[in-house]
Amino acid sequence: MQEPVASQPPPEPKGVTAPQAQSPIAPPPVQETTPISPSLAVSEDVIRACNLSVGSIDKAPKFAFDKSELLPADLDALKQIAECFTTGPMKDLSLQLIGRADPRGTVAYNQALGMKRATQVATFLETLGLDASKIQTTSRGKLDAVGRDEASWAIDRRVDILQR
Numbered sequence: 001m002q003e004p005v006a007s008q009p010p011p012e013p014k015g016v017t018a019p020q021a022q023s024p025i026a027p028p029p030v031q032e033t034t035p036i037s038p039s040l041a042v043s044e045d046v047i048r049a050c051n052l053s054v055g056s057i058d059k060a061p062k063f064a065f066d067k068s069e070l071l072p073a074d075l076d077a078l079k080q081i082a083e084c085f086t087t088g089p090m091k092d093l094s095l096q097l098i099g100r101a102d103p104r105g106t107v108a109y110n111q112a113l114g115m116k117r118a119t120q121v122a123t124f125l126e127t128l129g130l131d132a133s134k135i136q137t138t139s140r141g142k143l144d145a146v147g148r149d150e151a152s153w154a155i156d157r158r159v160d161i162l163q164r
Contacts, residue, residue, distance in 0.1 A: 032044065033160045033161070033162070034047060035158070036052050036077045037071070037073045037074045037076065037077035037078075038062060038071045038073050038074055039062050039063045039070060039071060039074045039117070039157070039158055039159060040074055040077055040078070040121070040158065040159055040160075040161060041158050041159070041160050041161070042081070042160070042161045042162075043160070043161065043162045043163060045163050046081070046084075046090070046161060046162065046163050049084065049088075049089045049090050049163075050080060050081060050083075050084035050085075050088060050089070050090065051084075052077070052080055052081070052084075062154045062155060062156070062157040062158045063117055063157040063158065064157075065102070065104075065153075065157070066113070068113065068116040068117045068119075068120050069120070070120055070121070070124060074121075075124065078121065078124050078125060078128070079128060081095075081125065081161060082125050082128035082129060082130050083128075085125075085130055085134065086128070086129045086130055090163065093134070093163050093164075094134040094135065094136065094163070094164050095125070095130070095134060095135050095136070095161060095162070095163065095164065096136045096138065096161075096162045096163075096164040097118040097121050097122055097135060097136065097137045097138070097159055097160070097161055097162075098114075098118060098138050098139065098140055098159065098160040098162070099113070099114030099115050099116065099117035099118030099119075099121075099137070099138070099139040099140070099141075099159050100114050100117070100139075100140050100141070100142075100144065100145070100156055100157065100158050100159065100160065101113045101114045101117075101141050101142045101145065101156060101157060102142060102145050102147050102153035102154075102156040102157050103142045103145040103147060103153070103156065104142075104153065105142070107141060107142065107143075110141035110142040110145075111139050111141035111142075112139075112141075113139075113141065114139030114140055114141040114142075115137065115138070115139035115141075117139075117157075117158075117159050118137040118138065118139060118159050119137055120159075121137075121159045121161070122135045122137045136164060142156070144156075
């Protein structure tokens with residue numbers, strides 16, 4: 001008797017690999033976040049301490065589908081955050097960066113994509129002088145995604161920035 005053949009999962013898109021078993025998964029954030037740029041949302045304590053201007057989460061576009069590149073508006077916001085955490089009121093504190101993805105794709109793929117987005121933000125902050133030991137990157141992937149169409153999926157594709 002022949003064994004049934006298991007169906008193969010669809011191939012993962014190129015450019016992102018699944019996370020290793022030891023990749024940390026961040027717990028859901030304790031605080032609500034507010035968008036400050038197209039791909040970034042920040043906790044209220046960081047917004048207040050760093051005196052950041054905020055936008056509307058509904059109007060702010062996020063990372064493009066299946067992408068982790070930062071946009072020019074993200075860079076301006078990250079420069080303000082880097083200054084706040086290197087020489088400003090939060091200079092002795094650390095950051096937690098939580099990468100997120102929309103609900104399309106596998107859990108493993110979106111976990112890796114969320115981590116890639118968080119790492120992009122961390123790398124840019126490091127080029128601006130923020131000590132790598134003060135940055136924790138994690139991913140929630142699609143675990144907290146709530147989108148059901150293109151407009152709401154865009155809200156899910158972001159990096160949350162929290163003070164830890």
